[in-house]
Amino acid sequence: MRINAKDLASGLLLVVLSIIGLWLNTEHTLGSARRMGPGYMPMLVFWLEFGLGAIVLVISLFSGADPLEKWTKVDFVTLALAIAATLVAYPLLAAVPALSGNWYALGLALVIGLGVLAVSPGWRKLALILAGMTVFGILLDQGGLFLAIAAMVVVAALAEPEHRPIGVLGTVIFLIVLCWWVFIHELDIRVSVWPNF
Amino acid sequence: MELLFSNLAHGFGVALSFDNLLFALLGALIGTAIGVLPGIGPVATISLLLPITFGQPATTAIIMLAGIYYGAQYGGSTTAILLNLPGEVSAVVTTLEGYKMARNGRAGAALAIAALGSFFAGSVATILVAASGPLLTEVALSFGPADYFSLMLLGLVISSVLAQGSVVKSVGMVVLGVALGLVGTDVQTGQQRFTFGIPELSDGLNFAAMAMGVFGIAEIILNLERPEVRSVLSAKVGSLFLTKEEWKRATPSVLRGTILGSALGILPGGGASLASFGSYMMERKMARGKAEFGSGAIEGVAGPEAANNAAAQTSFIPLLTLGIPSNAVMALMVGALIIQGIQPGPRMVESQPDLFWGLICSMWIGNLMLLVINLPMIGMWVKLLQVPYKYMYPAILTFCAIGVYSINNNVFDVYQTVFFAVLGYVFAKIKMEPAPLLVGFVLGPMMEEHLRRAMLLSRGDPMVFVERPISGVLLAISALALGLMLLPGLRKKKEAAMAG
Numbered sequence: 001m002r003i004n005a006k007d008l009a010s011g012l013l014l015v016v017l018s019i020i021g022l023w024l025n026t027e028h029t030l031g032s033a034r035r036m037g038p039g040y041m042p043m044l045v046f047w048l049e050f051g052l053g054a055i056v057l058v059i060s061l062f063s064g065a066d067p068l069e070k071w072t073k074v075d076f077v078t079l080a081l082a083i084a085a086t087l088v089a090y091p092l093l094a095a096v097p098a099l100s101g102n103w104y105a106l107g108l109a110l111v112i113g114l115g116v117l118a119v120s121p122g123w124r125k126l127a128l129i130l131a132g133m134t135v136f137g138i139l140l141d142q143g144g145l146f147l148a149i150a151a152m153v154v155v156a157a158l159a160e161p162e163h164r165p166i167g168v169l170g171t172v173i174f175l176i177v178l179c180w181w182v183f184i185h186e187l188d189i190r191v192s193v194w195p196n197f
Numbered sequence: 198m199e200l201l202f203s204n205l206a207h208g209f210g211v212a213l214s215f216d217n218l219l220f221a222l223l224g225a226l227i228g229t230a231i232g233v234l235p236g237i238g239p240v241a242t243i244s245l246l247l248p249i250t251f252g253q254p255a256t257t258a259i260i261m262l263a264g265i266y267y268g269a270q271y272g273g274s275t276t277a278i279l280l281n282l283p284g285e286v287s288a289v290v291t292t293l294e295g296y297k298m299a300r301n302g303r304a305g306a307a308l309a310i311a312a313l314g315s316f317f318a319g320s321v322a323t324i325l326v327a328a329s330g331p332l333l334t335e336v337a338l339s340f341g342p343a344d345y346f347s348l349m350l351l352g353l354v355i356s357s358v359l360a361q362g363s364v365v366k367s368v369g370m371v372v373l374g375v376a377l378g379l380v381g382t383d384v385q386t387g388q389q390r391f392t393f394g395i396p397e398l399s400d401g402l403n404f405a406a407m408a409m410g411v412f413g414i415a416e417i418i419l420n421l422e423r424p425e426v427r428s429v430l431s432a433k434v435g436s437l438f439l440t441k442e443e444w445k446r447a448t449p450s451v452l453r454g455t456i457l458g459s460a461l462g463i464l465p466g467g468g469a470s471l472a473s474f475g476s477y478m479m480e481r482k483m484a485r486g487k488a489e490f491g492s493g494a495i496e497g498v499a500g501p502e503a504a505n506n507a508a509a510q511t512s513f514i515p516l517l518t519l520g521i522p523s524n525a526v527m528a529l530m531v532g533a534l535i536i537q538g539i540q541p542g543p544r545m546v547e548s549q550p551d552l553f554w555g556l557i558c559s560m561w562i563g564n565l566m567l568l569v570i571n572l573p574m575i576g577m578w579v580k581l582l583q584v585p586y587k588y589m590y591p592a593i594l595t596f597c598a599i600g601v602y603s604i605n606n607n608v609f610d611v612y613q614t615v616f617f618a619v620l621g622y623v624f625a626k627i628k629m630e631p632a633p634l635l636v637g638f639v640l641g642p643m644m645e646e647h648l649r650r651a652m653l654l655s656r657g658d659p660m661v662f663v664e665r666p667i668s669g670v671l672l673a674i675s676a677l678a679l680g681l682m683l684l685p686g687l688r689k690k691k692e693a694a695m696a697g
Binding site: 007009010017018021024028033034035036038039041042045046049055056059066068069102106107125126129132133134136137141148153156157160162167175178179182187188190 | 587
């Protein structure tokens with residue numbers, strides 16, 4: 001019996017998600033087959049998903065080896081720490097009145113978590129790209145479009161070791177000009193361009 | 198017939214307006230560019246340009262997005278032939294014979310037949326869309342809620358059966374997509390479902406954030422993790438003219454590819470990549486013993502290239518006539534239409550004649566443009582490949598971030614994209630095909646509505662789905678399709694076809 005780890009993980013993912021869904025769905029009225037309430041379709045969908053997940057799980061036990069990529073010890077530790085950091089930071093930050101609006105607490109908590117994740121080389125590219133995007137979200141409203149783009153590109157550029165400072169600077173300038181032309185000049189989206197501290 | 202001509206005349210009137218011509222050209226150019234570039238495909242591009250189209254009229258927006266899809270089919274063949282590098286999935290088989298032709302010094306001929314075959318196939322498929330649209334619409338108008346539900350179910354089943362990889366897993370992805378579509382306000386009771394009290398979620402998860410996260414951002418991360426493949430143009434393009442012998446061999450292949458591609462495009466779950474694989478298999482069978490397959494047979498370029506372009510066009514038929522997306526790109530089109538306030542469905546041909554006929558005519562015009570864009574300007578497109586990925590990905594990221602923000606002017610959507618990027622990354626690592634997820638997400642809410650209406654009409658009797666003839670037949674086909682795929686023999690054949 002050779003276990004297909006990728007299928008095993010897929011099956012587990014489907015089963016876990018469907019159980020969460022079924023649990024969350026208990027707060028919705030089911031109704032009858034004739035007059036379906038808000039909870040009827042979710043019930044059908046999540047039971048179906050549960051069944052499919054179970055089938056994938058069973059098949060995975062016999063469908064031959066297909067291992068997942070090897071995780072180092074650092075990968076495990078940083079992932080656990082990152083999740084923990086995000087979950088701890090979010091309620092703490094949300095309690096600060098200055099950070100309550102505009103999802104600042106969520107953004108900052110994500111950046112902290114992704115920062116921890118970036119410590120391990122295995123997660124670095126994932127963490128830095130996503131951190132770049134999150135930084136963009138945090139800076140956009142107060143810092144303006146240009147600063148947000150610059151910060152995002154710099155953080156995301158760290159994900160690729162081949163980047164040199166001068167190239168990153170060029171990319172930042174090019175993208176700011178391009179985005180100004182496309183989004184502000186042509187499409188006129190409602191967003192401030194310069195910082196308004 | 199007369200009506201068809203007057204409709205087409207109307208469509209050309211719409212398509213030839215300055216704005217629509219400009220955006221058809223823009224779509225074709227962007228499509229060619231991303232077709233040439235590996236690492237970014239039409240799904241990611243269309244989802245990242247989706248927000249930009251909101252300000253435009255619906256017709257112009259759809260014309261541009263459509264141009265990207267079929268433009269990518271042209272562009273994908275260029276690098277496949279010259280560099281043995283498929284820019285798109287649908288161009289993978291083109292590398293098999295096309296690159297060999299280039300090594301034999303016939304690169305020009307391969308590029309020419311790919312472009313001409315695509316143009317011919319695109320023209321035929323356009324006529325097919327125009328002719329079948331009103332016909333199918335008539336049929337669809339007699340559909341009740343039960344029939345609609347079964348039709349969508351068939352769409353979901355076939356799109357997961359034909360997806361790459363394990364059937365059960367892709368059905369699981371479809372269902373997961375339907376589940377994600379449940380988030381938001383329940384249409385009939387107004388109750389909030391799975392929103393966790395977050396007001397931003399009361400309209401449901403953001404479709405563009407999902408598409409960009411799962412396809413755009415996750416792809417960037419995966420591309421960065423793979424070492425960059427540098428390729429150099431080794432072959433000379435040479436003469437673009439075909440010899441008499443080549444014409445004689447390629448013409449029947451183009452015809453066969455057009456027919457096969459058109460048919461596979463209409464099929465739910467079909468589309469360009471399936472069509473090109475199918476056509477290559479067919480050409481190899483037909484030419485057994487005659488042609489030098491595997492060492493640069495022109496049939497193996499002409500057939501698949503015609504087929505993938507035909508399929509890219511005809512896959513609009515189920516969308517425009519029934520409102521059912523047949524693949525991930527069409528799911529994005531549904532998203533674009535809904536955001537524009539247009540509910541895709543059989544009434545679209547009558548209520549949106551500008552959109553329907555304008556799009557059809559612009560497809561033909563766009564194909565003509567692509568012929569011009571591609572053949573004389575090949576050198577320029579190949580130069581695009583010299584842009585290193587390290588400069589491309591910050592641009593993609595920036596466009597995603599600004600685009601997704603501009604939909605609702607809300608940073609919550611940016612964080613949603615981050616969440617979906619993680620999900621997309623996980624899916625890639627455990628080999629779950631994300632395309633069915635999008636189709637399920639789009640079809641889910643519509644299915645729920647039809648299911649509830651049908652069950653209300655039948656007083657809670659589920660037999661209505663079997664007893665109504667249209668619905669019964671559709672369900673039978675779904676069951677058959679699922680059953681056939683569980684047979685080991687057929688499954689192996691599919692895997693062989695997908696592997697090229």
